[in-house]
Amino acid sequence: MTETTAPITQDVMTIPRKLPEGPMNIVGLTRDKLREVLIENGTPEKQAKMRVNQIWQWVYQWGVRDFAEMTNLSKAYRADLAERFVIEIPEMVSKQVSADGTRKYLARIAGGHEVEVVYIPESDRGTLCISSQVGCTLTCSFCHTGTQKLVRNLTAGEIVGQVMMARDDLDEWPEPGQGTGENGPRLLSNIVLMGMGEPLYNFENVRDAMKIAMDGEGISLSRRRITLSTSGVVPEIAKTAQEIGCMLAVSFHATTDEVRDKLVPINRKWNIETLLDALREYPKASNSERITFEYVMLKDVNDSDEDARRLVQLIKGIPAKINLIPFNEWPGAPHQRSDWDRIEAFADIVYKAGYASPIRTPRGEDIMAACGQLKSATERARKSRREVEAEAGMG
């Protein structure tokens, strides 16, 4: 997957957006909701289910954005739909491609807010990291998103729309009439909810969006290829199993409440023991094989041999994999990345206790696309661009 050898930035034309009080956007509506609005807008009740199926397939399977192209609907019905509805996804305002092939997109959503979306190609998969909120209400000490206030939750359409936007860029929609995946391996084969925001504080929109991503007549990704990462919103964990059924990752990051209270402040509300109790129930409820424990390696904070031993002790009995994340530094961050031999020694203890302990390779570092660096980096780049322009007297 070689893209380019040097990072490039591509500015994309800005398309004027519809006013909020204009036609309704159908992207992100559940099947039931779409049926309801079609009926409200004059589709006979007896036909509604079939119309939902047809529209659904055009939008989510073939990536069509114009009702006029939906050739299995009558011309009059298509015109009718076009008057009342739109098919809108976030607007891609820029794209950067890293030397390692990682793509970072900036997606603009209603209100002019922007979120970052990262596509990470690997030999056996292509993972899209998407956002669920603009900013975050939580304030994890190592996370740059945590330094930004929550601006708002993304809608279901804006969440699944990030996937559709990336598929546009990867040129990965099947030809109308073809099924998804008929042309061999998929470029976008996995989704991780690991971008900006806490997905379980925007539960319903995340659920509706992921249902569309999993729908067999839609984007059609298996629930095993979708991973939701949470800082530990305990009351929503069982609901995630029941209502979404995707894979779960937990930002664990510490082995004592004293340390976790500081790193992941939500721990003061739901501590390690409460969190582990909820996780013990998760695989049973959702048939997921394993829970991923994310563990950011912070020098002299959580990276001792003792921590590693305590970690494996704590998670005993939970089918788990431990993903060690070398800390991605950002300007002003109160932590440093653990030394490499420390990370390896930690990984070794975890591995010898019987758990997979992959060390996550930072991807797209040259374009600041790594975990915990999102959005802010772009804001910084923008600011400096403005500064540069001001200095050059460009105004």
Ligand code: SAH
């Ligand atoms: N809010 C959710 C999902 C978004 S964060 C959560 O906290 O799980 C996705 C992952 O990136 C989390 O495991 C988070 O702890 C980690 N992360 C955040 N900032 C990071 C940084 N600077 N370096 C490495 N990992 C980071």
Ligand code: SF4
């Ligand atoms: Fe929010 Fe997750 Fe960052 Fe914590 S790590 S501040 S929960 S986005």
